[in-house]
Amino acid sequence: MSKSVSFTEMKRGTREDYELLEKFEAKYQAGTADRILAELRRQGAASIEGYKITRLDHGLQSATRAEADGADIDWIVGALLHDIGDGLAPQNHDRFSAEVIRPFVRWEVSWVVEHHGIFQMIYYAHHYGWDANARDRFKDHPCFDACAAFCEQWDQASFDPDYVTKPLEHFKPMVREVFARKAYASEVVREGVVTGVPGAS
Structure with a gap:
């Protein structure tokens, strides 16, 4: 069997070409969790300066808080990965991060991750002369x-170097479980269903 396609323009591809690509793409997609975990580790080695903790530590702390509040796996992984887009898309990291998880978690969780950036502005926007109530x-x-x-319980509070935070190893099985799901499965996405954040008043 050939190990590469015959075409140099997609429109020239044959059925055999695309069947071959389908096999390779399935293998590549199966490695998504590994690439996510590698990116988290990278965020522990190189992230935005000025904070007391790394972006990895921030994600771990957010996920630890979510788990402590009794959140389910979708919320925990959403909290862990809500800033995964910082490295490549710092200006729209919230939307980037949401697209990473959107095929594999509830609609509610991906919506929250997608919009957490504007919601967080309530805590700091006034220092820059911006609209702190933009989320309204x-x-x-x-x-x-x-x-x-x-934002209140898990994100803005998770910059504390003294908070006892669970390690990445603790969350790895959850990441693997979520990214092993069938993409966009209706029973997972559950569009329109809102369960809320555990522990919210």
């Missing part, structure tokens, strides 16, 4: 309260 444009969205709680 979503006040009628069913996920508004979940996103506000996510």
Whole structure:
């Protein structure tokens, strides 16, 4: 069997070419969890300067808090990966991060991760002369309260070097489980279903 396609332009590809690619793509997609974990480790070695902890530590601390509040696996992995986009998309890391998890978690979780950046502005935007209440444009969205709680309980509070945080090894099986799911499975995505953030008042 050939190990590469016959074409140099996609429109010239044959059925055999695309069947070959399908096999290689399935193998590549199966390694997604490994690439996610590698990116998290990279964030532990090189991340934004100025904070008391690394971006990896921030994700781990957010996930640790989520788990301590009784959150399910979707919320925990969402908390762990909510800033995974920082390295490649610092200007829109929230949307980048959401796209990484969107095929594999509940709609509610990916929506919250996608919008956490604007919701976080309530804590600091006034220092820059920005609109701290920019998130109010979503006040009628069913996920508004979940996103506000996510930011308050798990995100903005997770920059503490003294907080006892679980290591990446603890969360690896969860990452593998989530990214082993069938992409966009309706029983996983559950679009329109809102369960809320555990422990939210």
